[in-house]
Amino acid sequence: MTYLEAIADAIKLEMRADDRVFLIGEDIGVYGGAFKLTKGFLAEFGPQRVIDAPISEAAIVGAGIGAALNGMRPIVEMQFMDFITNGFNQLVTVAGTTAYRWGIPVPMVVRGPSGGGVGANPFHSRNSEAWFVHATGLKVVCPASATDAKGLMTAAIRDPNPVVFFEHKGLYRKIKEDVPEGEVFIPLGQARVARQGTDATVVAYGSAVFMALEAAEILEKEGAQVEVVDIRTLVPFDEETVLASVKKTGRAVVAHEAVLTGGFGGEIVARITENAFRYLDAPVRRVAAFDSPTPFAPTLEKAVLPNTLAVVDALRSVLEF
Amino acid sequence: MAREFDAAMLRLYRQGKAFGGVYSQLGNEAVSVGSAMALDPKTDALFPMHRNVGAHFVFGAQIDQMMQNQLARQGSQMRGTDGTGHYADPALRIYGNVSHLGSMIPVANGFVLAARMRGEPTVALTYIGDGGAQVGEVHEALNFAAVQKLPLVLIIENNQYAYSTPNSMEFAVDELSKRAVGYGIHGETIDGTDVELVYETCRKAVERAREGNGPSIIETRTMRMRGHAEHDDFSYVPKDLLDQWALKDPVNTYAAVLVQRGVLSGETVKQIHDETFNAMVAAIDRTLELPWPDASEGMKNVFL
Numbered sequence: 282m283t284y285l286e287a288i289a290d291a292i293k294l295e296m297r298a299d300d301r302v303f304l305i306g307e308d309i310g311v312y313g314g315a316f317k318l319t320k321g322f323l324a325e326f327g328p329q330r331v332i333d334a335p336i337s338e339a340a341i342v343g344a345g346i347g348a349a350l351n352g353m354r355p356i357v358e359m360q361f362m363d364f365i366t367n368g369f370n371q372l373v374t375v376a377g378t379t380a381y382r383w384g385i386p387v388p389m390v391v392r393g394p395s396g397g398g399v400g401a402n403p404f405h406s407r408n409s410e411a412w413f414v415h416a417t418g419l420k421v422v423c424p425a426s427a428t429d430a431k432g433l434m435t436a437a438i439r440d441p442n443p444v445v446f447f448e449h450k451g452l453y454r455k456i457k458e459d460v461p462e463g464e465v466f467i468p469l470g471q472a473r474v475a476r477q478g479t480d481a482t483v484v485a486y487g488s489a490v491f492m493a494l495e496a497a498e499i500l501e502k503e504g505a506q507v508e509v510v511d512i513r514t515l516v517p518f519d520e521e522t523v524l525a526s527v528k529k530t531g532r533a534v535v536a537h538e539a540v541l542t543g544g545f546g547g548e549i550v551a552r553i554t555e556n557a558f559r560y561l562d563a564p565v566r567r568v569a570a571f572d573s574p575t576p577f578a579p580t581l582e583k584a585v586l587p588n589t590l591a592v593v594d595a596l597r598s599v600l601e602f
Numbered sequence: 603m604a605r606e607f608d609a610a611m612l613r614l615y616r617q618g619k620a621f622g623g624v625y626s627q628l629g630n631e632a633v634s635v636g637s638a639m640a641l642d643p644k645t646d647a648l649f650p651m652h653r654n655v656g657a658h659f660v661f662g663a664q665i666d667q668m669m670q671n672q673l674a675r676q677g678s679q680m681r682g683t684d685g686t687g688h689y690a691d692p693a694l695r696i697y698g699n700v701s702h703l704g705s706m707i708p709v710a711n712g713f714v715l716a717a718r719m720r721g722e723p724t725v726a727l728t729y730i731g732d733g734g735a736q737v738g739e740v741h742e743a744l745n746f747a748a749v750q751k752l753p754l755v756l757i758i759e760n761n762q763y764a765y766s767t768p769n770s771m772e773f774a775v776d777e778l779s780k781r782a783v784g785y786g787i788h789g790e791t792i793d794g795t796d797v798e799l800v801y802e803t804c805r806k807a808v809e810r811a812r813e814g815n816g817p818s819i820i821e822t823r824t825m826r827m828r829g830h831a832e833h834d835d836f837s838y839v840p841k842d843l844l845d846q847w848a849l850k851d852p853v854n855t856y857a858a859v860l861v862q863r864g865v866l867s868g869e870t871v872k873q874i875h876d877e878t879f880n881a882m883v884a885a886i887d888r889t890l891e892l893p894w895p896d897a898s899e900g901m902k903n904v905f906l
Contacts, residue, residue: 382680
């Protein structure tokens with residue numbers, strides 16, 4: 282099952298099990314979504330539960346919030362996560378503050394494809410997860426494997442809070458795994474140790490997990506055992522697993538595809554230095570995108586986005602420190 | 603009741619006991635009350651704005667609870683996390699606004715969409731001002747409601763000024779309800795100081811909505827007789843404009859109509875006023891005796 286199929290599978294199973302779950306977005310019905318993730322959903326669940334909406338992200342996110350306030354469990358699709366900027370106010374101003382102000386749950390998932398590396402353009406490639414971490418009141422999920430994508434989507438749909446679910450479009454059809462049939466539930470807020478190691482830790486999420494795993498392979502040939510921690514969710518953040526790994530290895534690199542400055546990597550580094558400073562044998566290094574929009578031409582995009590070799594370089598520098 | 607609540611809040615503000623914004627609906631009471639009367643509080647939903655305290659009372663809000671909410675005292679339905687009429691009371695089917703005007707109209711859409719999925723006859727009533735109507739989300743929400751034929755009634759309360767900005771600097775159409783044509787929905791502009799006219803117009807809109815004929819825009823023309831909030835001396839409003847509108851005061855004119863029709867006597871009108879005034883004074887006393895919410899509330903419920 283691909284990463285994309287795993288997400289669709291989780292949604293389908295939840296829709297079959299719970300009448301309150303419905304979909305709303307652009308071109309998700311007859312067309313089945315820009316990436317065909319909701320292909321066949323209209324036929325199975327009908328137009329009441331698979332709603333094609335006008336190009337109005339604020340109206341779509343707002344409809345999700347209102348339906349959630351009134352007992353439903355909407356899944357809102359952003360055709361590309363870049364377009365959440367047009368629904369940003371609804372998410373940040375309304376969805377993220379409602380539990381705090383009113384004590385009323387807003388069980389809504391806003392999901393869609395994010396990330397670069399596929400030659401899209403600055404408006405179809407952004408990694409904007411950190412914005413929502415800073416918003417308060419929103420859970421933020423960035424799965425890296427197909428099984429995680431399925432299990433975390435199940436958890437996101439059942440969560441009583443608004444969840445922003447970032448699917449990496451580069452992973453949609455790139456990874457194929459034996460994903461368990463039937464219900465898979467992975468609680469939000471639990472990191473996964475994607476590879477065991479003793480000499481250094483890479484803390485990563487989303488596409489950067491693959492860069493980290495490839496980097497670990499390369500360094501293994503040089504005699505270093507690198508541990509890879511996939512945090513899976515940014516909010517809630519599993520600090521415990523990250524700190525346990527860093528305390529064990531004493532060296533850390535933090536990697537994400539999003540731009541460097543103001544990225545979630547900075548927060549991870551802060552947590553490490555605040556809580557595990559005395560365990561560190563080297564300064565923590567970050568690997569991230571250059572602080573620019575994601576450019577269009579392949580040469581430019583390749584230069585701006587982080588890659589496996591950047592993680593290898595960072596690991597070598599902490600290992601040799 | 604709405605008027606006396608506003609007056610009570612104004613007194614508290616002047617005494618330094620109310621903080622944040624105190625937004626009077628003086629001169630606009632007929633809109634809040636007349637429109638909310640057109641709904642069924644058992645099945646419908648109210649998405650009020652900050653100047654709709656009259657609608658809250660029609661839906662059953664209690665004075666003490668409202669004061670606790672407004673003054674952020676213990677007992678506030680928002681635990682002190684927010685104020686200014688932003689509360690929600692699901693038992694009363696009231697869902698307050700946020701300070702970003704227009705943001706709750708898309709949410710009202712979703713609320714009735716959910717009700718429709720379950721076969722419930724809920725109509726949502728919501729409001730926007732002559733200023734707020736220029737927010738992009740209002741356009742998106744109206745178009746969405748029109749396409750989905752959602753049971754939504756939007757009152758555009760045109761009270762002439764958006765904070766300090768007059769109509770002429772906010773929009774170029776002569777009647778805001780004409781925008782309905784662009785959405786393919788019903789729209790009309792009425793005198794917002796006539797409570798019976800507001801009620802009757804809204805009743806028809808609610809009926810259309812409930813029968814599946816989609817949303818309506820009703821522009822109500824009134825005058826904001828106070829500043830944007832009580833800190834604002836509204837010196838930018840010409841005095842003669844206020845004098846003209848004062849003659850159309852919705853509460854006094856309707857009381858006179860009822861006396862003329864023999865429904866109420868002059869004594870009864872005075873008695874209602876005095877009783878309401880006293881109820882507000884007593885509620886203020888009770889509320890101000892309440893402690894502030896415990897500081898620990900600020901760190902709770904970010905997530906449920």
